[in-house]
Amino acid sequence: MLAPYAVHVERSRGRRFAEPQHPYRNDFQRDRDRVIHARAFRRLEAKTQVFTRRHSDHFRNRLTHTLEVSQISRTIAGALELNVDLAEALALVHDIGHPPFGHAGEKALDAAMREHGLFFDHNLHALRIVEDFEQRYAAFRGLNLTFEVREGIIKHSHDYDAGEHPELAEYLLDLRPPLEAQLIDLTDEIAYNTADLDDGYESHLLSLEQIREGVPIFESYFRDVERIYPDAPHKLQFNEALKRMLNRFVEDLIRNTQKGIREAGISTLDDVRRHPKRLAAFSPAVNAERRHAKEFLYENLYFSPALSDEKDDAERVVRELFAFWLEHPEALPRNYQEKASEQNASLPRVICDYIAGMTDNFIFEQYDRHCGSLRE
Ligand code: MG
Numbered sequence: 052m053l054a055p056y057a058v059h060v061e062r063s064r065g066r067r068f069a070e071p072q073h074p075y076r077n078d079f080q081r082d083r084d085r086v087i088h089a090r091a092f093r094r095l096e097a098k099t100q101v102f103t104r105r106h107s108d109h110f111r112n113r114l115t116h117t118l119e120v121s122q123i124s125r126t127i128a129g130a131l132e133l134n135v136d137l138a139e140a141l142a143l144v145h146d147i148g149h150p151p152f153g154h155a156g157e158k159a160l161d162a163a164m165r166e167h168g169l170f171f172d173h174n175l176h177a178l179r180i181v182e183d184f185e186q187r188y189a190a191f192r193g194l195n196l197t198f199e200v201r202e203g204i205i206k207h208s209h210d211y212d213a214g215e216h217p218e219l220a221e222y223l224l225d226l227r228p229p230l231e232a233q234l235i236d237l238t239d240e241i242a243y244n245t246a247d248l249d250d251g252y253e254s255h256l257l258s259l260e261q262i263r264e265g266v267p268i269f270e271s272y273f274r275d276v277e278r279i280y281p282d283a284p285h286k287l288q289f290n291e292a293l294k295r296m297l298n299r300f301v302e303d304l305i306r307n308t309q310k311g312i313r314e315a316g317i318s319t320l321d322d323v324r325r326h327p328k329r330l331a332a333f334s335p336a337v338n339a340e341r342r343h344a345k346e347f348l349y350e351n352l353y354f355s356p357a358l359s360d361e362k363d364d365a366e367r368v369v370r371e372l373f374a375f376w377l378e379h380p381e382a383l384p385r386n387y388q389e390k391a392s393e394q395n396a397s398l399p400r401v402i403c404d405y406i407a408g409m410t411d412n413f414i415f416e417q418y419d420r421h422c423g424s425l426r427e
Pocket residue numbers: 116120145146239
């Protein structure tokens with residue numbers, strides 16, 4: 052059962068290239084499956100979320116993070132009677148444009164591009180992956196996804212200015228995205244705020260005491276858990292408290308979004324789009340808790356001195372490889388050389404596209420081959 056303000060698949064604006072209907076999958080289910088079968092999706096497995104493979108195979112990588120976002124998004128979309136298939140497709144595709152090495156890699160790639168008056172943006176890159184770089188079908192380039200999935204890729208986390216991005220005009224930049232897309236940015240945060248506490252604790256970069264002291268909402272649940280399971284090992288008490296915190300965020304997002312929908316008198320998808328602000332939101336109290344947890348993670352984990360060496364390595368690898376290919380475009384793979392020689396092509400953009408698609412493993416190999424060893 053779908054709410055009247057959900058995206059109804061039979062009212063989709065459709066694909067760029069018309070295709071016959073599938074006998075037993077609707078268009079959003081098909082888009083979800085196209086994302087899962089994409090090469091760029093498989094490569095998420097070897098891209099850093101926060102911790103690189105050097106730490107442990109237990110920690111999240113971009114693929115397992117993506118699966119968690121998808122799980123949470125389906126739950127929330129279902130509870131709000133939104134289109135679960137669309138929410139799932141959007142969650143699965145939301146990080147597909149991320150370069151290797153997590154945030155450090157993104158920063159370095161953007162910095163390299165800015166020297167040429169350009170920039171790197173992972174949402175715009177994701178759109179180019181699904182529109183152009185993925186090649187699976189003989190009839191067209193890209194995955195030929197429905198309008199609503201492409202729109203969600205662009206609009207889930209960021210409002211682009213129509214004046215600055217005339218190339219995105221078709222995505223209704225002056226309107227809000229559907230709720231299915233609005234959810235994704237918030238589910239992403241729920242997923243990583245809780246998962247990064249988990250991986251941070253497991254990695255011993257964060258201690259239980261530190262988390263209890265620094266994240267009040269975690270502490271209040273931890274006290275409950277200690278009362279209910281006084282003899283459980285710390286790790287299980289930790290898990291129980293973290294699970295309660297995750298549930299609190301999810302439930303608040305559902306309730307508060309329902310409240311916003313009710314109070315704004317939303318009854319159609321068009322109402323969602325024309326509402327002056329996004330309706331998917333946490334309540335002010337939970338929003339403050341979420342921000343607090345995020346700030347704690349920035350201060351104590353993301354900027355931890357223990358991770359700074361590998362961030363420095365990441366920035367160096369991206370920076371030096373970018374400079375290398377700029378000097379030696381003949382060392383690029385043949386298809387990238389061809390792209391660079393097309394009319395109006397920009398060599399920095401071609402190099403950026405190449406690097407952004409790489410996994411952590413592959414970019415290290417390239418570095419070894421072209422720039423020598425990191426540790427000499
Ligand atoms: Mg994400």
